[in-house]
Amino acid sequence: MLTKKDASLYIEKIPANKFFAGKTVEISYKEYQAIKTEDNTVKVGKFLSVDEIHSPFCFGETIDYMVHVIRCSPRSPSLPKEISNMSYHKFLNFSFFRRVENYDKRGLMTSLVLDTYSFKKVLFTFEYDAEERLVQWSCSMFDKIVHSRKFVYYEDGSLQRRVRDLCGDTEEWEYDKNGKPLQYIRNWEGNIKTIDGDSYDEEKSEPYIWGTVSYKSSEGKIERTTISEDGEKSVIIYKDIEYQKEPDDFLGSDKYDENVFSCTLYDKKGNEIQKYVRTYFENGSWETVYYRNGIPKHIIRKECNILKDLNYMYTEKFKQVVQYCKQNNLFVGYGNPNGKVLVIGKEAAHVAKEDLADHLEKKKEELLQSNVAQWEHILSTGEVPNYDGERPISDENPLYAYGNQFNKKDIRKEGKPYNGGTSDTYTKYEKLYEQLFLQGEKLKKINFQKEFFITELSDYPTKESYNDKEIEALRQQSIEERKPLFALPFFKDFPIVIVAAGDYPIKYKFDMQQTFDVQWEGKTIQVGKYWYNLHFSKDNKRILIHTRQLSNSFSGELIAAIASEAKKFL
Structure with missing residues (x-):
C-alpha cells in the first residue's frame, strides 16, 4: 500500500567530511x-570489546533488492x-568485521569497503x-x-528522479514554484x-496511536516526548533535518x-530507567554514554582510524634532522616523524659481545648509512605511511621498523624456533x-610506530653491560656528537x-632541561x-618523562x- 510516507523525500545524502579529505579511514565501534x-x-575506562559494525543505508537497500531478485528469478544471471x-540463513544473517572509507580532496566519500563473513568484500x-x-x-x-x-x-537542487539502475525502477517528483510537491x-x-x-x-494507512506525542524545536534540534497509555515516557532529542526519518524511541535501534x-x-513514576547521551566530534566520530538508573554503565565510541593520508607531509624540521645526520654520520631513528610521542632509548641495535672488537665500527657505519639513506629515499618520493597494512618484517623501511611482528616476546634467545614475536623493548x-591510544586494547601485531618516533642517545650498537674502556669512550663520544642533534627544533x-x-x-x-626547553618539577x-x-x-x-x-622487568604498573x-598532553 502506497502512503504519504513512501513519497516523502528521505533521500540519500552524504555530506562532505573535510577532516578526511584525501584520506583512507577505517571505521570501528568499540565498547569501553x-x-x-x-x-x-564520565570518562572512558578500559577497553571491553569491539562492537558490531554499523550497516550503511546502501547495504540494507542492496540486500532488500537482491532478496527480491532471488525470489522472483532463482539463480538469476544478474547476480553472482x-x-x-547462498542459503537464506547465511544471506540474511550477515555480519561485518571491517569498514574502510576512501575520501577525495573535497572530503567526499568515493568508496566504502565492507569485509563480511557471508559476502567477503563488498x-x-x-x-x-x-x-x-x-x-x-x-x-x-x-x-x-x-x-x-x-x-x-x-x-x-530538489530531487527529480531516483532510479534503480539495473532494473529501471524509478521514482519521480514534481513541485510547484514554492517547492511544494x-x-x-x-x-x-x-x-x-x-x-x-x-x-x-486513495491509499493511506492510519497510524497506530499508543499514547501522546509532543514536539519542541530550537536551534536545529527537536525534542520529542512520547507518553504511553500506561504512563511510561520517552524523551529523544535529535537533529532537525528535513529529509531524515524520525528516530525510534527504543535505545537499541x-x-x-x-x-x-x-x-x-x-x-x-517519572524515574529515569535508561538513557544514552551522544557527543559528536569534528572528524565524524562520536562517543555515547549509556546509563541505567542514573549510573553510567558503558561507553560505545565510533572511532576513525586513518590508514592512509594523501596529504601527509614531512616537515622542514624533520628534513633538517635527516640532512644534519647525513652530514655528521649520525643515526636518525625509526617510526612516524609526525607522531605524537618521541622515545629516546640508550643505544641502537646490539652487536654480540664477542664480535665487538672486529665489527663495532663497521656495524655502526652500516646502521647509520642505511638509516639515513632510507629516510632520504622516503623524503624524495614523499612516501605516504600505511601503518595498518601488511608489511614485511624488517628494518628496510624506517617508517615501520619491524612492524607487523606479533605482539609477544621473541623466544629465539631461549633456544626455541622463531615464533614471529618481537623484542622485549618493543613489547x-x-x-x-x-x-x-587504545585504552589498553591489545593488538595482535605491534603497531606503536604509528604514533611513536624512536631514536637513541648513543648510536653505537652496544649494551651498557659491555664495560670495555674503549667501548665506553666510544659511547661517550657518540652521545657528545648527538647532543647538538637533539637541540634541533624537530625534537x-x-x-x-x-x-x-x-x-x-x-x-x-x-x-634534558636545556636540550628540550623543559623544567623538572623537582621530585x-x-x-x-x-x-x-x-x-x-x-x-x-x-611533557618530558625520564x-x-x-x-626486561619493566613493570606494567610503571607503564600505566x-x-x-x-x-594529558595528547
Missing part, C-alpha cells in the same frame, strides 16, 4: 568501561553465482556532481555490480502508482543513528602505545617525550621499585603510570 569521576563527569547459491562506489550532490552509488560483490542507484536533480510517481516493474498534491486519500543526541526512558613500547615539536635511558643523562652529562615519583621524573615546558603544552630503560601522565 564508563567511569564516574569525583567531579560527577556465489549469491544465487565495495560501494559513490559519484557526485559539481554541487557535491550524490548522483550515483553502486554495489559490487564477488567482482560484479549487484545493485546501483542514480539520482537526477532539478536546477534548484505536486506529484509523486513510482514505477516499479511496470506497476505505476501516482500521488497528486496533498490528497493521499538508535545505537548508530547519527542524528540523535540523546534518548531517555522513564517509568510510570613495552607497544603496551605503552596501547595504553595511550621540541612532540607533545610527549619519553627519555627511557636510566642514568645515562646524568652519567654522560646530557642536559622523583616512585612506582614500587621503579621511578620516573616529570618535566614540563613553560607553556605546559609539552625513566629507566623500557625492557607513565601513560596516565602522558595522556
Whole structure:
C-alpha cells in the first residue's frame, strides 16, 4: 500500500567530511568501561570489546533488492553465482568485521569497503556532481555490480528522479514554484502508482496511536516526548533535518543513528530507567554514554582510524634532522616523524659481545648509512605511511621498523624456533602505545610506530653491560656528537617525550632541561621499585618523562603510570 510516507523525500545524502579529505579511514565501534569521576563527569575506562559494525543505508537497500531478485528469478544471471547459491540463513544473517572509507580532496566519500563473513568484500562506489550532490552509488560483490542507484536533480537542487539502475525502477517528483510537491510517481516493474498534491486519500494507512506525542524545536534540534497509555515516557532529542526519518524511541535501534543526541526512558513514576547521551566530534566520530538508573554503565565510541593520508607531509624540521645526520654520520631513528610521542632509548641495535672488537665500527657505519639513506629515499618520493597494512618484517623501511611482528616476546634467545614475536623493548613500547591510544586494547601485531618516533642517545650498537674502556669512550663520544642533534627544533615539536635511558643523562652529562626547553618539577615519583621524573615546558603544552630503560622487568604498573601522565598532553 502506497502512503504519504513512501513519497516523502528521505533521500540519500552524504555530506562532505573535510577532516578526511584525501584520506583512507577505517571505521570501528568499540565498547569501553564508563567511569564516574569525583567531579560527577564520565570518562572512558578500559577497553571491553569491539562492537558490531554499523550497516550503511546502501547495504540494507542492496540486500532488500537482491532478496527480491532471488525470489522472483532463482539463480538469476544478474547476480553472482556465489549469491544465487547462498542459503537464506547465511544471506540474511550477515555480519561485518571491517569498514574502510576512501575520501577525495573535497572530503567526499568515493568508496566504502565492507569485509563480511557471508559476502567477503563488498565495495560501494559513490559519484557526485559539481554541487557535491550524490548522483550515483553502486554495489559490487564477488567482482560484479549487484545493485546501483542514480539520482537526477532539478536546477534548484530538489530531487527529480531516483532510479534503480539495473532494473529501471524509478521514482519521480514534481513541485510547484514554492517547492511544494505536486506529484509523486513510482514505477516499479511496470506497476505505476501516482500521488497528486496533498490528497493521499486513495491509499493511506492510519497510524497506530499508543499514547501522546509532543514536539519542541530550537536551534536545529527537536525534542520529542512520547507518553504511553500506561504512563511510561520517552524523551529523544535529535537533529532537525528535513529529509531524515524520525528516530525510534527504543535505545537499541538508535545505537548508530547519527542524528540523535540523546534518548531517555522513564517509568510510570517519572524515574529515569535508561538513557544514552551522544557527543559528536569534528572528524565524524562520536562517543555515547549509556546509563541505567542514573549510573553510567558503558561507553560505545565510533572511532576513525586513518590508514592512509594523501596529504601527509614531512616537515622542514624533520628534513633538517635527516640532512644534519647525513652530514655528521649520525643515526636518525625509526617510526612516524609526525607522531605524537618521541622515545629516546640508550643505544641502537646490539652487536654480540664477542664480535665487538672486529665489527663495532663497521656495524655502526652500516646502521647509520642505511638509516639515513632510507629516510632520504622516503623524503624524495614523499612516501605516504600505511601503518595498518601488511608489511614485511624488517628494518628496510624506517617508517615501520619491524612492524607487523606479533605482539609477544621473541623466544629465539631461549633456544626455541622463531615464533614471529618481537623484542622485549618493543613489547613495552607497544603496551605503552596501547595504553595511550587504545585504552589498553591489545593488538595482535605491534603497531606503536604509528604514533611513536624512536631514536637513541648513543648510536653505537652496544649494551651498557659491555664495560670495555674503549667501548665506553666510544659511547661517550657518540652521545657528545648527538647532543647538538637533539637541540634541533624537530625534537621540541612532540607533545610527549619519553627519555627511557636510566642514568645515562646524568652519567654522560646530557642536559634534558636545556636540550628540550623543559623544567623538572623537582621530585622523583616512585612506582614500587621503579621511578620516573616529570618535566614540563613553560607553556605546559609539552611533557618530558625520564625513566629507566623500557625492557626486561619493566613493570606494567610503571607503564600505566607513565601513560596516565602522558595522556594529558595528547
